[in-house]
Amino acid sequence: MTTLDHPGNPTRIKPTFLGRMHEWIATADHKKLGVMYVTTGLIFFLIGGLEATMMRWQLAVPGSTLLSPSDFNRLFTMHGTTMVFLVGMPILLGVANYFVPLQIGARDLAFPRLNAFGFWLFFFGGLLLYFSYFGAQGLYGMGSAPDVGWFAYAPLTERTYSRGHSTDYWILGLLVSSFGSIATGINLITTILTMRCRGMTLMKMPLLVWLMLIDAVLIMIAMPPLAAAQVMLLFDRLLGAHFFDVQGGGSAILWQNLFWFFGHPEVYILILPAFAYVSEIIPVFCRKVIFGYPLMVAATVSIGFISLGVWVHHLFALGLSPMVNTIFMGSTMLIAIPTGIKMFNWVGTMVGGKIRFDTPMLFSTGFLALFLIGGLTGIMLSVVPFDWQVSDSYFVVGHFHYVLFGGLVFSIFAAIYYWFPKVTGRMMNEALGKWQFWLLFLGFNLTFGPMHVSGMLGMPRRIYTYHADRGWDLWNLLSSIGVLVQIAGVAFFVWNVIHSLRKGREAGADPWDAWTLEWSTASPPPDYNFEEIPEVYSRRPLWDIKHPDDPDWKYE
Amino acid sequence: MSTLNAQPVGAPTPPDALPQTLNSGKCGMLCLIASEITFFGTLLAVYLFYIGKDPVGTPTPAEMLDVSVAPLKVVFNSIFLLTSSIWITLAVRQLARGNIKAFAVWWLLTILFGLEFLVGTGFEWYGLIAEQGFTIRTNLFGSGFYTVVGFHAAHVTIGLFLLSLVFVLTCLGKMHQRHTEKVELLSWYWHFVDGIWIVVFTIVYIIGH
Structure with missing residues (x-):
């Protein structure tokens, strides 16, 4: 695999800048779109991080x-909306875009042009949301971003309370980008169900593929209800309908139910890909097969099901009947x-494995520790009386940042360090990676750990300042210092x-000595992915090739 | 990397992973329909939730939809929409046999029946809005009614646009037997639009008042 001769382009003419732009903008290639998704997501990550930094500076x-x-108010609204819809979603869709076809031995997604369409919907949806900063009040009033919180509770979002068009931008930006997500979700389901290479039965799929399948099903089921709710809100605001207008008999509680019927599956839409990445990385860096593959699959499917039936735990403080609260506490x-x-x-x-702590593994281990903490505080919050005590406090903020930042x-x-060599052909620098990990790990815990304490001391979320006599000073200062470290x-x-990108070590096809199909092709992979569509005999096709004396298919 | 395809000695022959019954087009269309169902499901759940919750003194479903002629008209229109599902099935069957002319006839009939439904909805809305002054702003019932029925009508419109596209292509002589599957997928979408109407009709016109 030292040289690959592409019969299609024998002489490589260096493309002009415009030519290269055209190549990227007009592309329907899953790998280019994957890179565009992740890059756009990372840029939005920096923007959302900047917003968080300003808030922590203030506090x-x-x-x-x-x-x-x-x-x-605008900052926390844009921070939340950005991180969920413009960072989490595009990155998870981007990684799936790039690696699902490669891992199942396909040459592209099932509908490449729909895929490009989905990306551009996401891209312009994101731009539309941010355009509110300039245009939300019409030309003469200039702009202001949405300020209703990322879950935009009614009746605050009604025209009476939210003047101008900032909330309309929130609705339309998310509507556009979530249509893109639904399209790509459908694309992923179809690809996984119908385009697997010969021999790859469902139970031989890599776990990333399994998790993204369930993830895409959740996208398909949970995002249209959000679109429906947002359309109703838009009709309220622009056409004068009464869905969430309490004076006209509309129900604010209904919005909360509709939003979280989407919102809680969304949390799992965001975290299942995290599970997927570490499920790929941990076995490779422990030099062992994943422990309990069938159980992992079963757990994924049951998470998918249960996640559709837990949304009321966001509404415990609402005063629903004890029966309803108890049922959702149980689920x-x-x-x-x-x-x-x-x-x-x-x-x-990991137990008994020969663990190599390269940067991808470091981040995966960090994920295990931090996600565990987030999960445990999640169980605490599922207990109704405890939830009443800390609902809408910084304890909750700490909890979901452990899940979505520490987790996702x-x-x-971890995924970027693991797959960067495949995408670019170059390794990332290990020393810089370790610096990044330890600074981020330290800064993360310094920021979000103390939030549990300030929350227990009664500090509500979304307040723009506080008095000095509440005993919250130290914890807030620690949180803010942590941001600098991050x-x-x-x-x-x-x-x-x-x-x-410029000076990284050449990676070669398979730098980690891994086992799934993406590592069998060149880095970066040619446009057609595989010269010949592979055939697989076990869950670790590359292991079988590297160890013909002891292949996996003897045991599966 | 030809080693990837060489069957190792003693390895079981891999079964074909592709289920023969499900190809990409069918799977994609089923997924689209599933997501549409959750979309309409949400709208309809909201509609059901708001039945009878309107402030007193505003028009009720019984007053607006129970004017002796109105529901009859709706039933009449519904029959047109639902029977169009039969015509489209017959059309696809003809195309599968390579019978392009018969296909075109049934296909045109489908379009006309769908169009009749849309025009009928238009007249119903005209009556409600222009003559009775009942709009989306009037009350909760108005909001729900126009949203649910409107989104359904929008789907009928999209369907009619796609059906007409196929009809134009047929007239230009571009449709052949080999397109059967794609046309069949379009017919699935049309069946969905018809099927969801049964649910909308039941909820809005029967349970609703």
């Missing part, structure tokens, strides 16, 4: 006047069982990417 000391209350605790199975399986894979973002970094960590990442 570092009591009584700060750095930001006005309304600016603060919320139930989901900890399959999640726990997964935790034990990852740890079981750490695993995304910024340093992210700076190392940016440096590492730029440095490795």
